[in-house]
Amino acid sequence: MTAKSSLLKVILLGDGGVGKSSLMNRYVTNKFDSHLFHTIGVEFLNKDLEVEGRPVTMQIWDTAGQERFRSLRTPFYRGSDCCLLTFSVDDSQSFVNLANWKKEFVYYADVKDPDGFPFVVLGNKLDVAERQVTAEEARRWCRENGDHPYYETSAKDATNVAAAFEEAARRVLAVDERAEHLMATDTVNLHRKSRSGATCC
Numbered sequence: 001m002t003a004k005s006s007l008l009k010v011i012l013l014g015d016g017g018v019g020k021s022s023l024m025n026r027y028v029t030n031k032f033d034s035h036l037f038h039t040i041g042v043e044f045l046n047k048d049l050e051v052e053g054r055p056v057t058m059q060i061w062d063t064a065g066q067e068r069f070r071s072l073r074t075p076f077y078r079g080s081d082c083c084l085l086t087f088s089v090d091d092s093q094s095f096v097n098l099a100n101w102k103k104e105f106v107y108y109a110d111v112k113d114p115d116g117f118p119f120v121v122l123g124n125k126l127d128v129a130e131r132q133v134t135a136e137e138a139r140r141w142c143r144e145n146g147d148h149p150y151y152e153t154s155a156k157d158a159t160n161v162a163a164a165f166e167e168a169a170r171r172v173l174a175v176d177e178r179a180e181h182l183m184a185t186d187t188v189n190l191h192r193k194s195r196s197g198a199t200c201c
């Protein structure tokens with residue numbers, strides 16, 4: 001008998017043109033197109049993978065980064081298990097805007113505990129010669145804004161793309177396990193209280 005696959009919803013956010021669609025296409029189809037059109041609204045693709053021996057279906061949602069499409073993308077944030085905050089290492093404004101993307105996600109996804117939510121940060125276009133954001137600056141931002149994992153990727157030459165998505169899946173499963181552990185602990189505590197009668201009447 002095969003184990004049931006968990007469905008994880010992972011959403012890509014970031015400025016228009018940073019490479020969100022290219023990252024999704026590289027990961028799911030292993031292809032790169034240098035003439036992609038801007039996304040309008042949202043699109044998604046599924047990818048089956050295994051995380052620490054568990055079968056997982058990752059539903060990857062690619063959103064439109066351009067401001068004019070805000071109202072078309074935000075209704076799709078709810079229910080996300082992980083958010084990939086994406087910028088391009090050759091575009092400092094896209095890095096500065098990470099804070100706004102995080103805020104927009106937390107608001108529209110109605111995240112109750114932003115500190116416990118799994119965000120992963122991706123600095124894409126690692127292959128370009130002229131960087132505007134250093135790895136150190138990006139790591140510092142991640143450290144100071146919730147200790148998010150940071151991956152430098154290139155959708156063009158496939159550097160670190162699978163590693164970044166796999167980290168997203170691992171983070172989601174780790175949060176699930178913590179929640180299951182807390183539920184189990186609560187059950188034990190309640191049981192103990194009622195048996196001792198310490199909290200009764």
Ligand SMILES: Nc1nc2c(ncn2[C@@H]2O[C@H](COP(=O)(O)OP(=O)(O)OP(=O)(O)O)[C@@H](O)[C@H]2O)c(=O)[nH]1
Nearest residue numbers: 016017018019020021022034039065125154155156
């Ligand atoms: N050199 C380089 N170019 C890339 C990379 N990833 C994407 N691009 C190019 O950057 C441009 C924008 O890529 P998209 O994937 O459409 O960007 P997006 O973030 O989905 O853009 P929106 O749909 O407007 O939000 C395209 O011309 C891609 O070919 C990369 O890793 N390296």
